[in-house]
Amino acid sequence: MLAQQRQQAILERVRGSGGVRVADLVRELGVSDMTIRRDLEALAERGLVEKVHGGATVAGPGSTEEPGFAAKSARQQPEKEAIARRAARLVRPGTAIALSAGTTTWTLAHLLVDVPELTVITNSIRVADVFHRAPRADRTVVLTGGVRTPSDALVGPVAVAAVRGLHVDTLFLGVHGMSARAGFTTPNLLEAETNRELVASAHRLVVPADHTKWGTVGISTIAELAEAHVVITDSGLAEEARDELAAQVGELVVADAGEGNEARSR
Template structure:
């Protein structure tokens, strides 16, 4: 196999799975460790991937790039549904929860519409609409005001003022990225401020985030990894990420996707 063909195969693998390990590529492509590392160096110099310890990951977006809700909702659907299903098990009747904006938290909302006597605080128009479409007389939904972002979050001073002084049992925090250095991040400065207020309001912080979020860094940090009580991800999360998250957070849960099941009402 020519170097160009080999590098194209590596790039396709990175793009399909989000990341690769040098050891796996050595075995699959039948070349030396040095050859694979040289290929990764070439691809990294061209900006097509990012080298990490022991392998490489897909090239991340800019720290201020913020995809719209529709674009994000089409990504990692099986993983997000598995994560949301696992997160829903943490919601108990008669409690107050907060759901920050995001496609994974939006998916989670579908799984908790039948929980009785629930109070929901959210800064997401999409999430509020999920509960609006499945009404319950014993449920209270509070939608903050604020400035609308590309991901349909309501942020800024109005949202912060609405959240300040509230106290919830659990916050399910949607994030743009997470890393050991930057923690949980967002590409939107106003959203970071609003999310930090949500974090301050919660007794327990749960972060449902699929494996593609690892290594992605937005411009502003919402919270440190150590502030999360539970992180829920999927089997695609690299081993080094699992070790880092497990060391810094209260608990890491890996949710297995169920390909044949769909979220009700979607």
């Protein structure tokens, strides 16, 4: 097992149980005490776990803590770009799409500016700005109103009212986290309500989410895993998590950030 795979397995164990002991990991993974401690040190340096005496516990934000857009945009950039490239292939000229707020959907927006005759519905100020900076006469962009969140989403009753009654071919849904237990989640209650309305408006739900989203749980569920027609993630996702997703979603696509190609499940 490669170090990256081992560390991902450790991280999933921490997120699943709330904490791990070095001795247990040594026995389960069949490596030395020093190797496990180096893995925990690497995870702690990335802010993914908190080292404690004899092991590690969950670190990072609680279920209601929401990082700002700038902080999130600096994370997993190669993975997000690979996911966005694969997601862009699902967009055909002359269709209506919705892009929720998020750094991965924002990355995707940059790849869609040259698609002709596109109608875009979004509650993301950042996404709308991407299209505004590359105008096309044959494109329509609808930006909902609403209350602005730390991640630059517009949410709340005004946003919900703007989306209600609309019908789009595909929604690309940015999520804070995804898990077998909680589904696709967000740390913002109002954003969850707005995103649920976006899900209801779409004929097809596509969730572009990098591997770090697995096991992260926000306070409110947007949709169950089984509601997604397509989930696009990256090759950093552990095999066990891939199997779980592939068993529940319509299609799982794994984009390789290093090589630019993809593997497909189910």
